[in-house]
Amino acid sequence: MGVTYKYFGAPDGATAARVPVTMRPEELGGDELGMGGMFTKIKPETVAAMVLTGIEGIPLHKVPPLELVVLHPDYAVVKLPMTVTDPLRGIGEESVGAAAFIWSTVPDRGGPRDAFNVYQLLHEWQDFSVRLHENGHQAYCLVWP
Numbered sequence: 001m002g003v004t005y006k007y008f009g010a011p012d013g014a015t016a017a018r019v020p021v022t023m024r025p026e027e028l029g030g031d032e033l034g035m036g037g038m039f040t041k042i043k044p045e046t047v048a049a050m051v052l053t054g055i056e057g058i059p060l061h062k063v064p065p066l067e068l069v070v071l072h073p074d075y076a077v078v079k080l081p082m083t084v085t086d087p088l089r090g091i092g093e094e095s096v097g098a099a100a101f102i103w104s105t106v107p108d109r110g111g112p113r114d115a116f117n118v119y120q121l122l123h124e125w126q127d128f129s130v131r132l133h134e135n136g137h138q139a140y141c142l143v144w145p
Contacts, residue, residue, distance in 0.1 A: 007047075016077055047084065
């Protein structure tokens with residue numbers, strides 16, 4: 001049984017902390033929990049590392065930790081640092097492609113990922129990052145088994 005991650009935007013930690021209870025997209029000012037949301041099996045730590053090492057060139061051991069917002073027996077909510085979402089908004093195709101190639105060579109539990117799949121994932125994250133910025137939101141992740 002795997003863990004599921006739901007990425008969403010919220011204006012602040014207090015709102016993000018209420019999300020697992022309400023799950024109402026209108027409280028978040030957008031569709032982050034609707035069809036345009038980000039359900040994935042990719043851990044927030046992996047996303048942070050993918051952006052910061054592949055795009056920003058930060059060594060893996062210097063990737064900042066995620067901020068725990070809520071720890072509940074049934075779920076957790078973590079906040080991704082702005083340093084993870086901000087760099088995605090301003091990069092072009094060449095940088096996305098280079099980051100995808102770099103990250104595709106990093107082995108994970110399932111082995112190296114196909115560069116094109118990583119490229120598509122980074123584009124999804126880029127769109128998500130733009131939506132967050134337009135709504136004045138920060139990125140959070142709801143984690144549940």
